[in-house]
């Protein structure tokens with residue numbers, strides 16, 4: 001499934017999701033901005049998204065990837081082939097994107113197994129015609145995560161997906177994410193365009209404040225001797241049913257406990 005919206009002349013948001021019985025599994029947004037495609041959606045929607053760009057007769061000059069997750073880099077293989085363009089990825093995850101490991105079954109169903117794709121490393125500053133792209137290291141959601149500042153548009157991948165995070169993936173490092181949120185807040189930007197939402201500065205400020213507040217609660221309880229499971233029970237037990245379903249279906253690759261442990265620094269510096 002694909003939905004799109006023209007924000008300005010040269011700026012289009014493209015939402016893609018695998019379809020099942022007319023329902024979307026999980027929407028992800030990619031962007032077309034002045035010849036650049038930022039992120040690419042998942043393998044299941046790769047051809048559909050490439051068809052769309054072709055049908056709209058958009059001039060695609062290059063593809064930029066914010067991180068290696070399959071719902072962001074999964075279309076890169078098709079885009080590279082279809083438009084004969086370079087794909088640029090964070091240098092830390094070049095090897096993974098060139099040779100992706102097999103992903104868990106539930107992710108294969110929702111997003112699909114990414115194909116190997118030849119990518120070039122992103123540089124801190126890159127010029128495409130008159131357009132200057134600044135790449136900013138914003139680890140946290142993933143170890144390789146970067147954001148892009150192009151004109152006054154900030155593209156933030158999956159840095160913010162929910163202003164009140166409840167559940168996160170196992171490898172997410174929230175100590176790094178807190179720093180990354182502070183980094184982007186030090187920049188001037190009109191809005192932040194993510195894979196799962198468009199955010200204004202106040203939303204990012206609120207997200208950071210919510211995470212810091214939760215970290216304080218979690219740390220206090222840990223100091224009192226509570227385990228991660230006990231902290232989840234105390235602080236994150238009143239959650240929508242959907243959260244519990246995601247935990248089960250992902251075999252706890254996504255969980256509230258991951259969030260608690262990440263806030264306690266367990267994912268940071270290999271603790």
Ligand SMILES: [Zn+2]
Pocket residue numbers: 067069072141142158
């Ligand atoms: Zn991601």
